[in-house]
Amino acid sequence: MQRTSILTSAWLLAGPLFVLHACQAQVTTSLEKPAQADSTATMINAADTAQLSAYIVAAFEDSKGNLWFGTVGDGVIRYSPQPSVVLGERLMYFTTADGLADMVSSSIVEDKQGHVWIGSHDGATRFDGKTFTAFKTPEGLHGPGCVLLVDRNGTLWAGTNDGAFRFDGTRFQPFDIPMPTIKEPSHKWVKGKVWEIIEDSKGNIWFGRDGYGACRYDGRTFTHFTKEDGLCSNNVASITEDVNGNIWFGSITSDFPPIKEGGLSRYDGTSFTRFEDVKGLTANDIYTVYALRSGQVWVGAVGVGAYRYDPSTALKTDGSAFALFDRTERPELTRYFGVQAVLEDTKGTLWFGFSGGLFRFNGTLFENVTRGGPWGDH
Template sequence: MRQHPTLSTIVALSSALFLASCRGQAEPGAPESAAGTPSAASDTAQIDAYVVAAFEDRAGNLWFGTNGQGVARWDGRTLRYFSIPEGLIDNVVTGIAEDRAGNLWLGTQAGASRYDGTSFTSFGPAEGLPGAGCKLLVDRQGEIWAGTSEGAFRFANERFQAFALPIPELDQVSYKMVPGKVWDLFEDRRGNLWFGRDGYGACRYDGRGLTLFTKADGLCSNNVASIQEDRQGNLWFGSITSDLPQYIGEGGVSLYTGETFTRFPEVRGLAANDIYNIYLDRDGQVWIGAVRVGAYRVDPSTKSGTKGPSFTLFDQTNRPDLTTHFGIQAFVQDRHGTLWFGFSGGLFRFNGSSFVNVTRGGPWSAVEPADTR
């Protein structure tokens, strides 16, 4: 790792949103409302073929980012879609966050939109936010950060401003989509900001300077797609394989204690594989989505023999077509403790042992309320 007390510019190319190689099955021909957004009238239709973001706001509404139908909101009774006709800047929603004022921020392939509960205000290249695949973070100070295929950005005075990240010295840059693309943004318990990048590893900003971490330091690859912290203060990094300039079967999960990195080659799917999402639930369990394998629930405090955390794999769904090629793209746990998973294939709810597909008609809970109409 190397310290960089000053910032340098990043050069990025064009980008596209991650879609897992395992193609999901979606219900075609979903009905549309007059505004052009899908209605919830077709109970068997999927929320979307790809649910790529998931979030619960302070009011308890669940929001699901889709790959072409905007964002879907479930308020406990009604499913509603918001898309371009309602004012959203783009219909591919890749990131969701909520600011201190209660505004919802939606990252897309064309910038970000801020929703105040009534209308949308959008921020694209003209407002300082270029690039695709926008991810968002609101830090503990209330600052809004964005990461796109063009790098990192910070919001101030109704504009985004580039936040330049240093480029590591590498013998060869191998990457998934675009060198320098910011896959993920994360704030740890100490207030450090972390940026997971395509081709350039991870970058930590402590408010004064930046520190780079690469495969040479212990990451499974330099394509860091997800970052999470457990209750013990360890950082979990999910990285992905390289496709350019040629395929390299790297990627996987690495655990950083603040001093050393640990990899888990003995756990199926956590080495030489794509790990796009890592999530910490309210019980302190770490969830890892392993492409083509399933979801691991990890207890960081429980030793498996003498080799570290214990891993429990969940790989069963009520959709046989997805059982052998998982593509988990989003996690969220709601205030009731229910875990929701965005798949390449639709939305799923975890029932404690397997994944239940939730279509527009549900089932939204383990026991659906009686229809009182």
């Protein structure tokens, strides 16, 4: 465990950042006027049984009860269950034609003003209910692959291939995270990429990074956790906190150099537990870890299935605490079993974004949700 103490009265600014591809200036697009014929704010017929998208990579419920789903290639999807919304407008697709920064929408959050933010491959987009405003390189948000967090103070954080950023109300400012010492360097994609940002119950901000493990920031001090401390690899793609305050880490394998590592680990504030006896969790890519209000934790294991962890057997590490669910209504769509997103909505419904489409968990298997449902409202 490595610590770096930083006393700051102002935000930390990083040095020059390498821009991987050109971005356009800030763009604001309003939906206040009726959509034109070429608009892609598409209203979907409720009877349509087609898949929402081939890849559902983000899921979020806003304060109004709308469900949002991020896709790869189809922009962002909003489902509005409110009775006041006419049936033909309950399911809508928003794309770059409507003002999205990019067609890949991999992260969705809501700020304290009720604006929905969408993190994408090329920047972030703010939606105030009528207008989409895109933030890209000219607005300070460098690097592809944007993940987002709104913390308890209302601060908007972003992570990309180029590191971490904070939004000052107008533009994004670089937030410099110190680099820990890694004895055997390796990474999956881009060294230093921020895969994940969460806030824990104590107000700490956690960053999951490519090649540098996890970093905890308490407002003054950076504490680094690496494979030597107990992570399954230094490539941390997913982080969540359970109801008991444990921090869970989903690690992924390395490509540079190729190393068969990765897996699931848990930090109780003092020590790490690796779940190395669970088939499918050892030396595998764990891109999704999600804690429920009940204390259960869902873990997506690529190519294997989704594991549900039972906290009543929390002291066990032999695998008996984990139940594997690997059956879906549409196995031909989910043969690779890539769980990309999990959401527990306010009614307790569990939504799963797969490489293959959207599914709901019915207690036994994953049932496919098409454009026509079943939504269950929810």
